[in-house]
Amino acid sequence: MNRTDVIALIAEEESMTKKKAEEIVRLIIDTMKVALIDGEKVQITGFGTFEVKDRAPRIGRNPKTNEEVKIDAFRKPVFRPSQTLKERINK
Template structure:
């Protein structure tokens, strides 16, 4: 499903115009993104939790040269599905 498909489904289920549903979907995505950038956790009960995970600095091996190299620390967005979502998908 693409963002366009999602907008169409939201418009149909919420009885909105595609233009209004596009604004709503974009606003939700932007709000979640801003919260993650600010270091906040976004928890949607029954759906899941979005948060930023920090990966520490570590040593790795360059597969081409077999040389050891340092991999810098990084921040990654992550999503953990809630129980209701897991149960729905499992059916």
């Protein structure tokens, strides 16, 4: 399922235009992006938590040459599913 599918499903379920559903989806995603960029967690009960984790700098290896490569520190978005979602997926 992609963004277009979500928009179409919301429009159908809520009897609204696809344009209005697209605005709602865009607003939700943009709000979540801003929160994550600001370092906030986004928790959706029954679904899961989105957050940003800091990764420390480290030394990696180029698998072709076996040469050491410096990997800079970076921030990584992560998702942790809720227990409810895990249970429903594994039924």
